[in-house]
Structure formats: C-alpha cells, structure tokens
Amino acid sequence: MHKALTQMNIQLNHVISDITGLTGINIIQAILQGARDPKVLANLSVGGCRKKIEDIEKALEGNFRKEHLFSLEQAYEAYEFFHTQILRCEKAIEEILSAISVEEQNSSIEPISPKKQPKKSVSKRSPYFFEAQAALKKVTTADLTTIPGIDTSTAMKIFSEIGTDMTQWKNGKAFASWLGLCPGNKISGGKILSSKTKRSDNRAAQALRIAALSLHRSKTALGAFFRRMRARLGAPKAITAAAHKLARIIYRMLTEGGNYREAGENYYEKQYKDRVMASLKKRAKELGYTLFPANQ
Numbered sequence: 001m002h003k004a005l006t007q008m009n010i011q012l013n014h015v016i017s018d019i020t021g022l023t024g025i026n027i028i029q030a031i032l033q034g035a036r037d038p039k040v041l042a043n044l045s046v047g048g049c050r051k052k053i054e055d056i057e058k059a060l061e062g063n064f065r066k067e068h069l070f071s072l073e074q075a076y077e078a079y080e081f082f083h084t085q086i087l088r089c090e091k092a093i094e095e096i097l098s099a100i101s102v103e104e105q106n107s108s109i110e111p112i113s114p115k116k117q118p119k120k121s122v123s124k125r126s127p128y129f130f131e132a133q134a135a136l137k138k139v140t141t142a143d144l145t146t147i148p149g150i151d152t153s154t155a156m157k158i159f160s161e162i163g164t165d166m167t168q169w170k171n172g173k174a175f176a177s178w179l180g181l182c183p184g185n186k187i188s189g190g191k192i193l194s195s196k197t198k199r200s201d202n203r204a205a206q207a208l209r210i211a212a213l214s215l216h217r218s219k220t221a222l223g224a225f226f227r228r229m230r231a232r233l234g235a236p237k238a239i240t241a242a243a244h245k246l247a248r249i250i251y252r253m254l255t256e257g258g259n260y261r262e263a264g265e266n267y268y269e270k271q272y273k274d275r276v277m278a279s280l281k282k283r284a285k286e287l288g289y290t291l292f293p294a295n296q
Contacts, residue, residue, distance in 0.1 A: 001028060001079060004072035009062035015055045016045075020079070023049040027060070032073055036064055093156070097139065140164050142253035146260040147246065148220040149211035161204035164254065172251040179205040181244040197240055205243065212242035221268035222246070228272070 002019060005012055005028075012019055012027065019028070026044040035041055042057035049056065136155055137143055144155040169175040176182050180200025215226040225245065229238035249260060284291045 001072060001075040004068055004075050005062075007071065008064060008068045011059045012056075015052060015059045016049055022046050023056075028072065028076055031064070032069070032076060097136065140254065141257040143259045144250060144253065146262075147211075147249060147253075148218050148222050148260075148262070149214045149246065154207050154211050157207040158204045158250065161202070161207075166251060166254045169251065172248040175251045176244050176247045178202075179208070179243075179247050181205055181208070181240060181247055205247075208243040208246050209239050211246060212239045215242055219265050221263045221265060224265045224268040 002013055005019070012024060016023055018024060023045040026046070027041050030041055030044055038057045038060035041060045042053050045053055045056055136145075136152065136159065140159070144150050144158065145152055150158075166175070169178060173182070179202050180198050182197065183195040184198055186194040186196075212226060215223045216230070217223065218226075222242065222245065226238055226242040229241045232238075233241070253260060281291050
C-alpha cells in the first residue's frame with residue numbers, strides 16, 4: 001500500500017506514523033470508494049492525527065491514475081486477507097489454550113507474591129483476544145509477562161517452542177545452551193580458540209533476542225544490565241547476553257514457581273559496584289596492598 005500511495009504522489013507516511021492505523025485505513029478505504037478531495041479525506045483522521053489535519057490535507061494532493069488505484073486495491077485486499085488469516089490462527093490458539101486443563105504441579109511450592117509491576121503498554125503484535133494472558137496462566141505455574149521485555153505475544157512464542165515441561169533440561173545452563181545463547185568453547189591445547197555463540201534458528205531464542213533488544217530504555221535491573229553490556233561489548237553481544245539472562249530467569253520461574261520480582265535499576269548498580277570493589281580489594285591483597293576509601 002505504501003508503494004502504491006507513493007506512486008500516486010500521496011505522501012501519507014510523512015504525516016502519520018502508521019498507514020495501517022485507523023486514520024490510514026479510513027483514508028485508503030475512502031480513496032478506493034471514489035473519494036478524491038484532500039479536505040474530505042483529511043477529515044477522516046481520528047485521535048491525535050486531527051491535530052495536524054492541514055498537513056494531512058497537503059499530503060493527500062496526488063494523482064489518482066487508474067493503474068495506481070488498481071495497485072492500491074490489490075495491496076489493500078492482500079493486507080485484509082493476511083490480517084484475516086492471522087485472526088483465524090490466533091482464534092485457533094485461543095481455543096487450544098482454553099481447552100488445556102492445568103495439572104497440579106509442584107503443589108508443595110508456595111507461589112511467590114510478586115511486587116507491583118510497572119504497567120506495560122500493549123504491543124501492536126499482541127494477540128487479539130484479551131484472555132490470552134489469563135489462558136497462559138492456566139498452563140503454567142508462573143507468569144512470564146512479569147519479566148521486563150516479555151509481553152503476552154513473546155510468552156506464547158516461547159511456550160509454543162519449549163512447552164511447560166522443563167525436566168528435559170537438567171539446569172538453566174543446559175536450557176540456555178539448547179537455545180544457542182551460550183558462549184562457544186572451542187579449545188585446543190588449553191587455549192580458547194573461539195567463544196563465538198553458535199548459529200541457531202531456534203524460534204524461542206529469536207523471541208528472547210527481540211525481548212532483550214527492547215530493554216535498552218527499560219528502567220529496570222535487566223535494562224541496566226543490557227546497557228552496561230552494550231557499552232562494554234557492543235550491541236550484538238549485549239543482546240545475546242541479555243537473552244541468555246532472560247532464558248535463565250524463565251527456567252528458574254518454570255521450575256520453582258512464582259513470578260519475576262523486579263529489584264530495580266539502582267539495586268543492580270549497587271550490586272555491580274560491590275562486585276567491582278570486592279574484585280579490586282582481592283587483587284590489591286594479592287599484590288600486598290590494602291585499599292581504603294578516598295575520604296579516609
């Protein structure tokens with residue numbers, strides 16, 4: 001649709017953030033129904049887009065040639081078809097989740113009451129049915145959406161790949177290794193030749209990498225960890241390191257029960273400082289020195 005609109009010299013993408021939003025779809029539908037007046041089309045905008053209705057009107061001054069209208073119609077019909085297919089697929093997922101009965105697992109483990117979590121914004125890629133999060137809670141002992149960076153859609157992708165039986169991995173390290181998120185151990189003669197992470201097309205790992213990337217602005221302990229790793233190792237390795245940490249957290253939650261408890265960005269920074277201080281004191285002691293604070 002974007003290409004067809006550009007060929008018509010309609011620069012709608014310059015004035016609205018998403019042409020598949022309500023304003024964009026309203027305008028495209030009106031064009032296909034025969035509307036041509038930029039003022040009439042601009043008046044179809046809704047919400048915050050009405051604040052820049054004059055800019056939208058200018059962006060809708062184009063040429064409505066027959067071949068470009070045909071291309072726009074074809075693209076719109078394809079968009080509607082795939083959107084319908086996605087909705088049918090998610091409806092089938094909803095029915096399957098609703099039919100699954102929860103088996104009482106780890107009944108001796110008392111669930112950990114989570115602290116109040118910050119409100120998460122609803123992703124545009126989230127499942128269309130509102131009971132998705134409740135349906136996930138029926139098939140697991142923990143709510144993965146309490147982890148920063150993981151929404152309902154990501155949690156469903158992870159469960160669709162790994163299931164709920166974590167006994168097939170003996171510990172969190174084995175689980176992270178299966179996902180392909182562990183450093184390599186190519187060693188010869190006691191020398192590390194390469195520690196590069198192996199290539200993997202694991203879809204659960206891909207979902208975790210995307211979740212890790214979303215932590216770059218998160219005011220949480222995981223967000224602080226990701227930013228520190230990115231400053232030290234670069235973005236690609238930081239994404240892998242954060243995805244590895246997310247995998248370990250998920251394994252612990254699904255085996256021990258209970259939700260994720262956010263410690264906070266300041267807590268992580270304090271822990272990091274304490275680790276650095278302990279390492280410096282140990283190194284100084286090995287060299288025969290003793291460290292003291294500068295204010296003493």
